Amino acid sequence: MTDASSARPGGAMVEFDGVGLRYGPDAEVLSDISFNLQPGSFYFLTGASGAGKTSLLKMLYLAQRPSRGIVRLFGEDLVAMPRHRLPGFRRRIGVVFQDFRLIPHLSARDNIALPLRIAGVSEEDLSGPVGEMLSWIGLGDRADARPATLSGGEQQRVAIARAVIARPQLLVADEPTGNVDPEMAMRLLGLFEALNRLGTTVVVATHDIHLISRIENAQMMRLEKGRLSDPTGALRYPPANRA
């Protein structure tokens, strides 16, 4: 597999060009979406409820193909990509769902280990990182607990641990702090920031304006009724380095 970010130095990790999305025959919920995400950057995606944040992220983490326009990920065109090549790309993306989506009959440890197991990492090789991750999120002593027996915040931490365990190049989080108190929200955001410093591109969708001000150098993307506005000018398309 070609790693496009290295194949094309300075290239964007994600490129959306004139993307539109409609569900069924209804009007478009997203229109004329164009932006670039640079490797190693931190992005916030804001917008009112129903503006289309989740819909945009779904295209980003390959759960949804656009109805029109061009989507390129790691330099490859996703619209024309055959289905069987998608898993390889998904393994390079970590996703935190707003509703966690933990597998209910698996322990916290097994939920976190899932991406590594799917990627074929051996049990010896994954037990170390999974154990470390469990203690890092403060759940070392709840490793064998089922999600239903964990508190909301604990579940959220497990969901985030699962999203980052395989060291994704792109981390997508849909309102990851929606269900926790402000203090926990800040701690989780610190976790994303730490990952971002290690080189992961991070996209966080949130309503929480206070959160955004806490991250230095974060870029803003704002959705209004299905259209993207660009308050910081970071998403200019075509990007400055290609103009």
Next chain:
Amino acid sequence: MIIPRVPVQHRRLLPDRRLSGPTPWVIAILMMLTLLAAAAGVGLARSANAIGAAIAGRVTVQIVTANPVTRAEQAAALRRAAAAQPFVLSARSVEPEELQATLGQWFGAAEGDDPVLKSLPLPALVDIDFVGEDRTDPMRQLEALVAREAPGARIIPHAEWLGPVARLIRSLAWIAGGMVVLMTLASAAVVIMTARAALATHFPTIEMLHMIGATDRQITRLFQRRIAIDTAYGIALGTVVAAAILLLIGLQWSGVTAGLAATASLGPAGWALLLALPLLAIALAALTARQTLLAALKKIL
């Protein structure tokens, strides 16, 4: 391939509830009925063939000349002349004692020393087997021979009166075969429904697995393994019950009449088919499950 190897840690992705649903039991019943129908089909087809082969080229010449001495002489002469013909495989006079014994069963005096029976004017019978199964040409030649050696005698082809019986048995064999096919289709339908139900039940897990980069193959193997094991239990159970029933019937059958029992046995090929059916069924179930799952997964991005 049939029961895919799935790492132990991956198996836990499906909650472990073996033999939970009705599937293994429905499969067991269908398998049992399939095997019984197959056994009936094989047995009937074999006896139809055996009867057909035995009667196709056989005729009996019935000599009814009034004078018993002439009658015996004609029978002996016909037997000798027939045996010398190139189109005759064998010719045999039916002994009067044999006839009396047979009739004795009807008259209730099996020993054959019944005076009434002894006084009956019995015809002389000559059984003739033709070479090959085609009767038309040998029949014409035999008719000429009979006209010369035993004028007025009747020629009775066995196929004429046993033929309909053989045909009836053969039809029954085809019906049994049809039932095997129908029940195989029903079993496949059960497996398809089971696979679809499993997909529906575990859809959130499947979606999650997809999102973290699981391939269709990985997900399919997980479900295929579970369904293959469940149906294998059902098939094994159905096979054991069917085998018990067949053995019981076989024992009773051999006690009925030695002659018929020999023709109705299943034979090595029949037993091989019955043994192969459960294995084929497991393979068919696994394949059906696999195709159903792959088709369903293709609908998710």
